[in-house]
Amino acid sequence: MKDLGHTTGIIDMTRGDMGWGTPEERDKESEEAAKILRLDVRENMEPRDNRIEDTFENRCKVAAILRKYRPR
DSSP states (O other), rough: GGGGGGOOOOSOOOOOSSSSSSSHHHHHHHHHHHHHTTOOOOEEEEOGGGGOOOOOOHHHHHHHHHHHHHOO
C-alpha cells in the first residue's frame, strides 16, 4: 500500500504483556516492525491482554482512534 502512495498504520489493541519478554521488549519489537513495514502510524490502545472486552470504555477508545485517523 505504501508503494501505491497510501498512508499506512497499525493500532495495537494491547502491549502483549502476557506474552514472553518485558513490555519494553514489546515496545522495541513494535518500533522495529513499524520501520520494516514503513508505517506512518503505530499506536497502542494499552489495555492489558486479558482486558479486551466489549465495554463502553473500550468502544470509546476504538471510536476515538477511528475519528483521529479516519481510515478509508
